[in-house]
Amino acid sequence: MVTTSKTIQIPSSERTVEYTDVGSGPVIVYLHGVIKSQTDPLIDELSKSHRIVAPFLPGYGSSTGGPGLNSVHDAALHLDETLDHLGISNAVLVGHSLGGLLAGELAAVSPRLFSHIIFIASYGLWSDDEPTMDFFTASPQEMSKAFYSDSSLPGAINLSQSPSEEATEVDPNTEDGMKIIKRLVEQAKTMSSAARYLWPIPDRGLADRMYRITIPSLVIWGENDGIIPVSYADLFARNLPDSEKVLFPDAAHMLNEEYPQQLAHVILDFIS
Amino acid sequence: MKLEMFHLCPYRLLPKDFRERYRSVWVDVPSHLFDGRAAETIYNDTLDELKFAAEMGYDGICVNEHHQNAYGIMPSPNLMASVMARETKDVAIIVMGNSIALYDPPIRVAEEFAMLDCISGGRLVAGFPTGSCMDTAYGYGVSPVELREKYFEAEELIFRAWEEPEIFSFNGKYTQLRYVNIWPRPIQKPRPPVWVPGAGSIETWDSCIEKGHLYAYLSYSGFKRGKRVMDGFWETANKAGVDNPYQAGFLQLVCVGNSEQELQDKWAEHAEYFYNKMLHIHPGFADAPGYRSIKTVEAGLLAQTVSRFGTPQSTSTKTFDDLRKDGNIVAGTPSQVTEQLEQVIKDLHIGHLMILNQFGSAPHDLAKENIQRTAEQVLPNLRHLWPEYTDHWWPQNAIAHDHATSVT
Numbered sequence: 001m002v003t004t005s006k007t008i009q010i011p012s013s014e015r016t017v018e019y020t021d022v023g024s025g026p027v028i029v030y031l032h033g034v035i036k037s038q039t040d041p042l043i044d045e046l047s048k049s050h051r052i053v054a055p056f057l058p059g060y061g062s063s064t065g066g067p068g069l070n071s072v073h074d075a076a077l078h079l080d081e082t083l084d085h086l087g088i089s090n091a092v093l094v095g096h097s098l099g100g101l102l103a104g105e106l107a108a109v110s111p112r113l114f115s116h117i118i119f120i121a122s123y124g125l126w127s128d129d130e131p132t133m134d135f136f137t138a139s140p141q142e143m144s145k146a147f148y149s150d151s152s153l154p155g156a157i158n159l160s161q162s163p164s165e166e167a168t169e170v171d172p173n174t175e176d177g178m179k180i181i182k183r184l185v186e187q188a189k190t191m192s193s194a195a196r197y198l199w200p201i202p203d204r205g206l207a208d209r210m211y212r213i214t215i216p217s218l219v220i221w222g223e224n225d226g227i228i229p230v231s232y233a234d235l236f237a238r239n240l241p242d243s244e245k246v247l248f249p250d251a252a253h254m255l256n257e258e259y260p261q262q263l264a265h266v267i268l269d270f271i272s
Numbered sequence: 273m274k275l276e277m278f279h280l281c282p283y284r285l286l287p288k289d290f291r292e293r294y295r296s297v298w299v300d301v302p303s304h305l306f307d308g309r310a311a312e313t314i315y316n317d318t319l320d321e322l323k324f325a326a327e328m329g330y331d332g333i334c335v336n337e338h339h340q341n342a343y344g345i346m347p348s349p350n351l352m353a354s355v356m357a358r359e360t361k362d363v364a365i366i367v368m369g370n371s372i373a374l375y376d377p378p379i380r381v382a383e384e385f386a387m388l389d390c391i392s393g394g395r396l397v398a399g400f401p402t403g404s405c406m407d408t409a410y411g412y413g414v415s416p417v418e419l420r421e422k423y424f425e426a427e428e429l430i431f432r433a434w435e436e437p438e439i440f441s442f443n444g445k446y447t448q449l450r451y452v453n454i455w456p457r458p459i460q461k462p463r464p465p466v467w468v469p470g471a472g473s474i475e476t477w478d479s480c481i482e483k484g485h486l487y488a489y490l491s492y493s494g495f496k497r498g499k500r501v502m503d504g505f506w507e508t509a510n511k512a513g514v515d516n517p518y519q520a521g522f523l524q525l526v527c528v529g530n531s532e533q534e535l536q537d538k539w540a541e542h543a544e545y546f547y548n549k550m551l552h553i554h555p556g557f558a559d560a561p562g563y564r565s566i567k568t569v570e571a572g573l574l575a576q577t578v579s580r581f582g583t584p585q586s587t588s589t590k591t592f593d594d595l596r597k598d599g600n601i602v603a604g605t606p607s608q609v610t611e612q613l614e615q616v617i618k619d620l621h622i623g624h625l626m627i628l629n630q631f632g633s634a635p636h637d638l639a640k641e642n643i644q645r646t647a648e649q650v651l652p653n654l655r656h657l658w659p660e661y662t663d664h665w666w667p668q669n670a671i672a673h674d675h676a677t678s679v680t
Contacts, residue, residue: 067421137556164555172574181573188569192417192562199560200413 015064019055023047033097042256045264059193076105108209126203146226149252217243222251273657276332277325278626283342296554298341298406328647332364339411357392364670369399378426382433394459394669409560417562488521494599518623518663528645540592546632606649
């Protein structure tokens with residue numbers, strides 16, 4: 001199912017936010033990962049029983065990014081303001097990957113906005129013993145392998161076939177050429193937005209602030225995660241005051257695409 | 273026309289199968305390949321060659337900054353420039369330059385450049401590169417999306433530190449200083465000439481034109497591809513009413529021989545060493561996300577130029593013949609080299625040509641022979657170019673040979 005997105009402008013900051021708003025019922029705020037799934041089957045699953053509000057992170061889609069949102073605190077305040085503008089409170093907060101890092105920061109800043117928080121294969125902590133993968137230096141094929149355990153998924157194929165600039169001689173005078181150029185520019189834009197919060201080491205001190213996240217927390221990880229090793233699930237669980245942990249034995253980083261039904265089930269079970 | 277000798281100070285002892293065994297000459301080049309005793313020779317050879325170039329009649333000598341690599345082992349070019357400031361008497365000391373976004377606080381650069389200007393008696397050119405992606409984003413861990421903002425803030429601070437007579441406070445986003453009052457100050461007033469090495473970023477062109485800095489395109493893709501970039505620069509410049517070739521520089525690898533056979537015998541292996549090993553950079557290190565602005569990425573794609581360090585990564589190795597044919601290297605007899613360089617100078621509309629006479633694994637004696645032949649048999653026949661223009665980007669107390677009549 002293709003979910004359509006809307007765009008709003010926050011009057012106080014004049015920033016634009018593109019977001020998906022589907023389903024009805026109690027609200028789940030969902031922050032996407034480093035690679036934003038084109039169509040996210042997890043949203044489809046959760047929206048059967050809940051209203052899903054999923055803002056595009058700064059610099060993704062038509063959401064405002066840029067130097068004004070360089071720090072995770074800028075981003076957390078911006079997300080707080082976004083939710084305030086949409087009139088959302090007492091929601092469940094779900095963050096995947098990069099979205100998990102920002103969810104953690106948001107919950108630490110505004111813990112009273114949320115009833116539960118769920119970290120899925122989340123950035124935010126660092127272990128010298130098991131560094132996260134530096135995917136910025138990887139080829140699209142290497143990235144695809146690390147993000148997905150099932151290489152036949154559309155997302156995995158799409159990622160492995162991403163054009164790379166040095167390997168591509170594109171002709172701007174053709175329609176196909178312009179398509180590739182558009183995609184390369186979009187890729188450059190989203191990856192540099194991710195770099196804002198992840199460079200050079202994806203640790204902005206969240207561990208020092210996690211004591212504020214006293215709401216019930218669930219940590220979910222794929223045991224085959226090639227981006228953030230599964231050992232980080234324990235790190236998160238240890239730092240969170242009130243947490244549970246669920247592991248998916250065969251999943252990699254993109255659990256939302258690989259196991260959307262099971263993932264939704266685990267989430268709904270936890271919050272019910 | 274001004275001609276300068278540029279030295280990269282390359283590590284000359286990489287193994288024959290380097291390209292096959294290792295993925296990159298930069299960032300994660302294995303440390304066990306480094307030998308301190310070999311570096312002792314390389315550093316001292318480099319200093320000798322720069323001094324020799326000065327004695328042979330080059331207008332200036334250039335050193336530059338790179339980190340965590342075997343391509344050029346001068347993380348601190350200021351140390352080399354300091355020796356040269358004392359060892360030479362009249363040439364321009366061109367530090368090409370200090371990656372100002374990497375210094376915390378950046379007044380360190382203002383101080384060291386001021387020292388160099390004083391030691392040399394006002395012969396310093398202050399080079400302000402953004403820095404290659406490998407050096408900045410990977411070697412020094414600067415966020416690529418913040419690099420340019422940091423760079424421009426550092427530039428403002430350094431200029432003010434040189435020029436403002438009173439103590440001031442600087443409240444920047446990246447640097448906060450309650451008291452800025454550097455000692456020493458440069459001899460040159462208001463400041464040493466600023467040269468900005470670039471790789472084709474639009475922001476760098478705009479900034480050079482706006483602030484009146486010299487723009488130097490340092491690429492190894494040769495003058496054919498170089499022309500596309502320099503055309504872009506001049507298009508921007510001309511719109512602002514700027515057309516003085518002295519505001520632009522270009523880098524060129526040059527070797528002079530007496531015959532084809534001699535060139536082949538003496539230079540082929542060193543040229544191939546340079547292109548196949550020194551520019552063997554893992555593509556993942558060459559272009560971190562955000563290192564180039566979205567505007568530059570887009571413009572590069574539309575104009576079909578790749579604006580990044582070195583050459584576009586090629587999977588195949590290149591031979592000396594390929595490199596000459598593609599214009600990466602200018603090699604020939606003195607008259608052939610003179611003719612080709614004159615063409616490059618005119619095509620690219622540049623008043624400063626930075627010549628690499630030592631490159632790759634070229635040993636000391638061969639480098640010196642090349643410096644001498646270039647200086648004696650090529651340079652004198654290029655200096656007469658651009659007689660109608662004045663060089664406003666030359667250190668106040670450095671010698672100037674330009675506008676001299678040609679010798680035959």
